[in-house]
Each structure stands twice: as structure tokens, then as C-alpha cells.
Amino acid sequence: xxxxxxxxxxxxxxxxxxxxxxxxxxxxxxxxxxxxxxxxxxxxxxxxxxxxxxxxxxxxxxxxxxxxxxxxxxxxxxxxxxxxxxxxxxxxxxxxxxxxxxxxxxxxxxxxxxxxxxxxxxxxxxxxxxxxxxxxxxxxxxxxxxxxxxxxxxxxxxxxxxxxxxxxxxxxxxxxxxxxxxxxxxxxxxxxxxxxxxxxxxxxxxxxxxxxxxxxxxxxxxxxxxxxxxxxxxxxxxxxxxxxxxxxxxxxxxxxxxxxxxxxxxxxxxxxxxxxxxxxxxxxxxxxxxxxxxxxxxxxxxxxxxxxxxxxxxxxxxxxxxxxx
Amino acid sequence: xxxxxxxxxxxxxxxxxxxxxxxxxxxxxxxxxxxxxxxxxxxxxxxxxxxxxxxxxxxxxxxxxxxxxxxxxxxxxxxxxxxxxxxxxxxxxxxxxxxxxxxxxxxxxxxxxxxxxxxxxxxxxxxxxxxxxxxxxxxxxxxxxxxxxxxxxxxxxxxxxxxxxxxxxxxxxxxxxxxxxxxxxxxxxxxxxxxxxxxxxxxxxxxxxxxxxxxxxxxxxxxxxxxxxxxxxxxxxxxxxxxxxxxxxxxxxxxxxxxxxxxxxxxxxxxxxxxxxxxxxxxxxxxxxxxxxxxxxxxxxxxxxxxxxxxxxxxxxxxxxxxxx
Numbered sequence: 001x002x003x004x005x006x007x008x009x010x011x012x013x014x015x016x017x018x019x020x021x022x023x024x025x026x027x028x029x030x031x032x033x034x035x036x037x038x039x040x041x042x043x044x045x046x047x048x049x050x051x052x053x054x055x056x057x058x059x060x061x062x063x064x065x066x067x068x069x070x071x072x073x074x075x076x077x078x079x080x081x082x083x084x085x086x087x088x089x090x091x092x093x094x095x096x097x098x099x100x101x102x103x104x105x106x107x108x109x110x111x112x113x114x115x116x117x118x119x120x121x122x123x124x125x126x127x128x129x130x131x132x133x134x135x136x137x138x139x140x141x142x143x144x145x146x147x148x149x150x151x152x153x154x155x156x157x158x159x160x161x162x163x164x165x166x167x168x169x170x171x172x173x174x175x176x177x178x179x180x181x182x183x184x185x186x187x188x189x190x191x192x193x194x195x196x197x198x199x200x201x202x203x204x205x206x207x208x209x210x211x212x213x214x215x216x217x218x219x220x221x222x223x224x225x226x227x228x229x230x231x232x233x234x235x236x237x238x239x240x241x242x243x244x245x246x247x248x249x250x251x252x253x254x255x256x257x258x259x260x261x262x263x264x265x266x267x268x269x270x271x272x273x274x275x276x277x278x279x280x281x282x283x284x285x286x287x288x289x290x291x292x293x294x295x296x297x298x299x300x301x302x303x304x305x306x307x308x309x310x311x312x313x314x315x316x317x318x319x320x321x322x323x324x325x
Numbered sequence: 326x327x328x329x330x331x332x333x334x335x336x337x338x339x340x341x342x343x344x345x346x347x348x349x350x351x352x353x354x355x356x357x358x359x360x361x362x363x364x365x366x367x368x369x370x371x372x373x374x375x376x377x378x379x380x381x382x383x384x385x386x387x388x389x390x391x392x393x394x395x396x397x398x399x400x401x402x403x404x405x406x407x408x409x410x411x412x413x414x415x416x417x418x419x420x421x422x423x424x425x426x427x428x429x430x431x432x433x434x435x436x437x438x439x440x441x442x443x444x445x446x447x448x449x450x451x452x453x454x455x456x457x458x459x460x461x462x463x464x465x466x467x468x469x470x471x472x473x474x475x476x477x478x479x480x481x482x483x484x485x486x487x488x489x490x491x492x493x494x495x496x497x498x499x500x501x502x503x504x505x506x507x508x509x510x511x512x513x514x515x516x517x518x519x520x521x522x523x524x525x526x527x528x529x530x531x532x533x534x535x536x537x538x539x540x541x542x543x544x545x546x547x548x549x550x551x552x553x554x555x556x557x558x559x560x561x562x563x564x565x566x567x568x569x570x571x572x573x574x575x576x577x578x579x580x581x582x583x584x585x586x587x588x589x590x591x592x593x594x595x596x597x598x599x600x601x602x603x604x605x606x607x608x609x610x611x612x613x614x615x616x617x618x619x620x621x622x623x624x625x626x627x628x629x630x631x632x633x634x635x636x637x638x639x640x641x642x643x644x645x646x647x648x649x650x
Contacts, residue, residue, distance in 0.1 A: 030473035148355035
């Protein structure tokens with residue numbers, strides 16, 4: 001099997017196992033929306049990453065299943081509640097839980113998913129279970145903090161680069177650091193290796209998020225996408241936005257703020273923002289910053305034990321980050 | 326110190342310790358509403374109960390603090406999200422979090438409180454930490470299930486007594502069973518004693534909830550309260566409501582359903598419901614049911630080790646349940 005076939009196979013296993021968590025559970029009014037939210041899917045990168053780190057450190061594949069699923073549930077919990085907070089109607093083309101059902105169901109099924117995440121995490125015992133649960137919990141609280149910063153940024157125009165990086169570190173990178181570290185811990189890796197795993201996850205997450213910010217407007221592909229410039233239209237405080245506010249002269253700054261987040265924004269206005277970004281080298285700066293984190297992730301990988309799963313991690317990293325923009 | 330002075334002293338300790346959890350925490354947009362929600366207060370019965378069971382089984386008082394606080398936080402988490410789901414504006418005379426701030430803040434600060442609950446739970450290590458976390462997690466999921474049943478009951482007129490008892494067992498009794506069992510576990514009590522502690526908490530919770538249902542309409546004091554008959558006005562599926570639907574003849578059943586939950590209900594109509602309850606002996610039946618659980622709680626206490634903290638538990642039970650109706 002080549003890499004993408006192996007990824008598909010991992011994903012199928014994970015989806016089957018996730019599905020089985022909801023077998024014959026009552027009350028249906030709770031478990032049906034929970035199951036729906038978890039089934040909306042996604043690439044399952046977090047449990048896959050957990051599995052790769054686990055095997056990289058020589059763990060027995062069967063045992064890592066529950067911690068990996070728990071992390072995917074934790075991630076899904078954040079999506080259900082974020083969709084409420086961001087008032088989003090759709091996720092991956094499907095109605096969000098609070099839209100398909102109602103607000104109460106959205107709140108409660110999120111709560112149910114995080115409870116189930118802990119329940120699943122506790123199903124398998126490891127020598128260092130205490131540390132595993134601690135990392136899991138710290139990740140959960142960190143994601144809440146990241147979401148709080150993100151919501152706060154909506155009301156501010158003076159967010160600094162440092163604040164922005166802290167936010168995406170909390171909100172995005174934490175949930176890639178957690179599966180990496182937990183995978184290593186479950187396999188009984190040494191403390192220094194667990195720290196490396198975490199460091200890798202952080203770098204991957206930061207690179208991924210900055211790339212995601214770029215993809216909104218920078219890629220040629222994005223141009224033809226339906227959501228081209230949707231961050232600009234929303235006035236979202238992305239890495240590009242933060243740099244714009246920091247770097248532009250007074251006139252351009254004013255122009256930029258008059259367009260970003262404007263109601264009824266036109267495609268031409270989005271192009272104008274892109275031109276402003278280009279004028280100040282903002283796209284390039286963001287690409288360089290992403291590249292810096294990609295390099296960091298790569299140099300962490302080089303410090304991990306050699307073997308087929310280190311290669312798997314390299315392929316995984318390239319796959320996560322090889323996006324055109 | 327007499328019992329009520331000791332309770333006050335326990336409560337003060339708990340409040341001080343809760344407050345210290347929020348020292349210098351950022352982001353403020355997350356921790357300020359979390360702190361507010363936790364400070365709205367309450368009687369702190371769950372951490373107190375945890376402490377009593379802990380000392381009853383000979384534990385060192387200092388060590389039980391964090392598990393006890395974690396349970397109080399868990400309880401507060403459920404209140405913040407329940408207030409959103411029930412669209413309640415006030416809690417103990419203070420604005421609820423989602424009203425004082427906004428919906429997003431309500432959702433997120435609830436999430437933050439449950440995360441913090443786990444973080445606090447993990448601060449102290451015990452020989453049976455694994456089991457403690459498991460009981461805590463089962464309680465969390467059970468409360469979600471109970472809330473789901475409760476919300477579902479709003480749309481139904483055919484809720485059975487059995488379904489109702491399951492709901493309050495999940496929603497109310499679980500969060501009294503959890504502190505009892507965890508208190509015993511932290512002190513290293515034997516498995517049979519932990520099961521007794523849990524059984525006591527369940528009985529206490531069921532008795533407490535049925536009494537709460539009765540207090541809405543049955544007491545002489547309630548008559549003069551501002552919220553007299555508010556469950557009737559809301560058409561809430563209380564134990565009394567369930568019995569009414571089960572026992573009334575067709576005519577009275579029709580009359581009852583035409584009043585309960587009616588918009589712009591009058592005080593006279595609430596009296597009419599009370600008369601219907603009296604006609605079918607519903608208040609008496611509910612009192613008997615509460616008394617049955619009170620007796621059960623008492624007989625569990627008699628099986629616990631003798632000593633000053635068994636007496637404390639007796640006093641605590643009497644204090645929790647000695648409410649006029």
C-alpha cells in the first residue's frame with residue numbers, strides 16, 4: 001500500500017470504531033446528534049498522528065485505539081461549540097448541529113461528546129495514564145483559551161503578531177501536540193521524546209494554520225473556489241490581517257480597514273486587498289513564516305528514532321502541508 | 326461549633342479555595358465569566374458532602390480539597406449550560422452568564438469550567454486516582470443524559486414515573502452520588518463502602534428532587550413566595566405532573582393539561598391545580614415517595630462506620646431534607 005492508501009485504511013478503521021461508540025446508546029435525543037456531529041467527518045488527522053507516534057515508539061497498535069479516538073472526539077466537541085459561537089450554518093456541506101436541531105441540542109451534544117471523550121480515554125490503561133489524562137486536560141483548557149482569544153480578536157483592530165501566534169498555538173497547535181505527545185506516552189517513550197513529539201505537533205499546527213490563512217486568498221486554486229477571500233469578507237483576524245495592520249502606511253491601512261469585513265463586499269474589493277497584501281510582501285512573509293515552522297517540524301523529526309514510522313511521519317507531514325497557494 | 330457554624334466554616338473554606346483558582350488567569354474574557362459563574366454561589370453541598378465522606382473514612386482533611394472543588398466546578402458547569410438551554414435570565418438573583426455577557430461567552434465559559442474541573446481533579450494524586458476520574462467522568466456523562474431526558478420531556482405528555490425517576494437519578498442524584506463515592510475513594514475506603522456511599526448519594530438526590538418538586542406548590546411558605554407554582558406555570562414535567570397525568574380521570578386530566586404551562590396563568594388557576602393534586606392524593610404520594618428515599622439514605626448511614634463524621638452525615642442529611650411543604 002502506498003501512503004495515501006494507508007491513510008485511507010487508517011481512516012476507515014477510525015470511522016468504524018467511532019461509529020461503534022454510539023451503538024444502542026440512549027437517550028437518542030442526546031446520542032443521535034452526537035453521532036451526527038462525529039460522523040460529519042474530516043480527515044481524522046489527529047487520531048492518525050497519535051497512531052503514527054505510538055508505533056514510532058514501538059507500541060502495540062491495538063492499544064492506542066481508545067486514546068486516539070478520545071482525541072478525535074475532543075476535536076469534534078470543539079467544532080460543535082465553535083459552530084454555535086461563530087454562528088455557522090454549515091460544516092463540510094452539512095448542517096451544523098445547532099441548525100439541524102436547535103441551540104440546546106448543540107450545547108448539550110457538545111457536552112456529551114467531551115464527556116464521551118474522557119470515557120473513551122479511560123478505557124485503556126497505560127503505565128503513565130495519569131500523565132496522559134493530564135496532557136489531554138491541559139489541551140482541552142488550552143483550546144478554550146484559544147477560542148476565547150479568537151472571539152476577543154473579533155472586536156479588536158490592534159492584535160499583535162505575538163498575540164496572534166499565541167492564539168493559534170492554543171486553538172490549533174494544541175490539538176496536534178496532544179495526539180503526538182499522547183501517542184509517544186502510550187508507547188512508553190522517554191520524557192525527552194515526549195517533549196519532542198509535542199514540539200513537532202506545535203510546529204505542524206502553527207505551519208498548518210498560517211497556510212490555512214494564506215489559502216483563503218493566495219492560491220491560484222482559491223481564485224476559482226466558492227469561498228475565495230471569505231476571511232477577508234468576514235474581516236477575520238488572520239495572520240495576513242495582523243501583518244496588514246502592522247505594515248501598511250496610513251492611507252493603505254485606512255483603505256484596508258474599509259474593505260475587510262465590509263458588508264456586501266465585492267470580488268473586486270477582495271482583489272484590492274490581495275493587491276495590498278502583495279504590495280507589502282505580506283503573502284511572502286506569511287509563506288516564510290509557515291516555511292520556518294515546517295522546517296522546525298522537520299528538524300524535530302530528524303531527532304526521532306529511525307525506522308519505517310519515522311518515514312511515515314515525514315510523509316504525513318508533507319501531506320498535511322503540501323497545499324498550493 | 327454547632328452544625329450550622331461548621332457548615333458555614335466549610336463553605337467559607339471552599340469559597341476561598343475556589344476564588345484562588347482564578348488568580349491571575351488569562352485571558353480575562355474567559356476567566357472572568359468563569360469566576361463569576363462559580364461565585365454566584367450556592368450552598369456548596371457537593372464539596373461539603375465529599376469532605377464528610379472523606380473524613381468519615383479517616384482521610385487527612387487537606388488532601389480532599391481538590392477533588393471536592395472539582396465536583397463543585399462540575400456542578401457549576403452544568404448550571405451555566407442548563408441556563409442557556411432553559412433560557413433562564415437569572416440564577417440566585419444574578420444575571421446568568423449568557424445574559425450578562427452573550428451566548429458565546431456562556432457556551433465557552435461552561436466549557437472552560439468543566440476543563441478546569443478536570444485540571445483541579447488531577448492536582449492531587451491518590452492510590453485509586455484512576456477509579457476517581459472514572460466515577461467523575463461517568464457522573465458528567467450521566468448528567469448530560471439526564472439533561473437530555475429533561476429537555477425531551479418538555480415535548481411529551483406521556484412521561485412515565487419510571488422515566489421520570491431515571492431522569493432525576495441522572496440529572497440530580499448523580500451529582501450527589503459522585504462526591505459521596507469520591508470522598509470515600511480518596512480516603513481509601515473498601516469497595517463495599519464506596520458502593521454504600523454512592524447509594525446514599527442517590528437516595529439523598531432522589532429525595533431532594535421530589536421535595537423540590539413538592540416545594541413549588543405544596544408548602545404554606547411557598548404560598549407567599551414570588552415563585553409559587555412556577556413549575557405549574559411552565560408546565561414542567563415534575564413528579565407531581567407525572568402523577569397527575571397517570572391518575573386523573575379524563576375530565577380532570579383535560580382540565581389539568583389546559584392549565585399547566587398555560588400562557589398568562591393566574592394565581593387562581595394555580596390553586597385549581599393544587600386542588601386537583603389534593604383530590605388525587607398526589608401531594609401525599611410524593612411526600613411518601615420522598616420519605617421512602619429519606620429512609621433509604623438513613624439506613625445506608627447506619628451501615629457506615631460509627632464516629633463523629635457519621636453523626637455529621639446524619640446532621641447534613643437532616644439539614645438537606647428538612648424543608649417545609
